[in-house]
Amino acid sequence: MTSPALERFIAQATACTRSHADPADCVLELAPCMLELIAGAGSFLEPRHYRSDALAYTRNLIYDAPDESLSLYAIVWLPGQWTPVHDHGSWGVVGVVEGVLEERSHVRLSPDRGADEDIELVRGGVVLLGPGAVTSFVPNPDHIHVTGVPPGRPRVVSLHLYGRMMSSFNTYDVAAGTRQRVEVAHNES
Numbered sequence: 001m002t003s004p005a006l007e008r009f010i011a012q013a014t015a016c017t018r019s020h021a022d023p024a025d026c027v028l029e030l031a032p033c034m035l036e037l038i039a040g041a042g043s044f045l046e047p048r049h050y051r052s053d054a055l056a057y058t059r060n061l062i063y064d065a066p067d068e069s070l071s072l073y074a075i076v077w078l079p080g081q082w083t084p085v086h087d088h089g090s091w092g093v094v095g096v097v098e099g100v101l102e103e104r105s106h107v108r109l110s111p112d113r114g115a116d117e118d119i120e121l122v123r124g125g126v127v128l129l130g131p132g133a134v135t136s137f138v139p140n141p142d143h144i145h146v147t148g149v150p151p152g153r154p155r156v157v158s159l160h161l162y163g164r165m166m167s168s169f170n171t172y173d174v175a176a177g178t179r180q181r182v183e184v185a186h187n188e189s
Helices: 004-019 023-039
Strands: 058-064 071-077 092-098 101-108 121-129 134-137 144-148 156-162 168-173 178-183
Antiparallel strands (some): 092 134, 101 121
16 A cells, blocks of 8 residues: 555554444444545556456455455446345445446345345335445345446446455345355455
């Protein structure tokens, strides 16, 4: 890390995770820090953080804590690229650097949050996050959603801080009513 803005953000996030056991406290404290980070993104984002792939959104790792308690990614979304329906199993704070990121939520109606089968999901609302916007989430209740960019909108670049090394997440098959943990790839920086 060579940017004072990025170094300050990582120091704040590290201190926060050490001082707050409650994920809601972490996101409450770190959302304003993410706002500052995205305002200074030009001071640390390099061409390698803007890598993209025509087939799928691209996760470019910026920082991973040695103890795997934090990870920060620049995610590049080209028009028409979406995540599967998923949750992170972690808290997170997201800031949009460029473009308009769309998040479509799902609500879990089935009562057993630990179950991987017989899951009833219904579609919820939509949030449009433009440049400078910050959002956050906590793991309980599950933050189940689809994120991406509809065709016809320009590329999106967003920063995602997670309260763990985000090498996997839970994906949902809405029609089948199932959930499974899957590994997710990223580019090293």
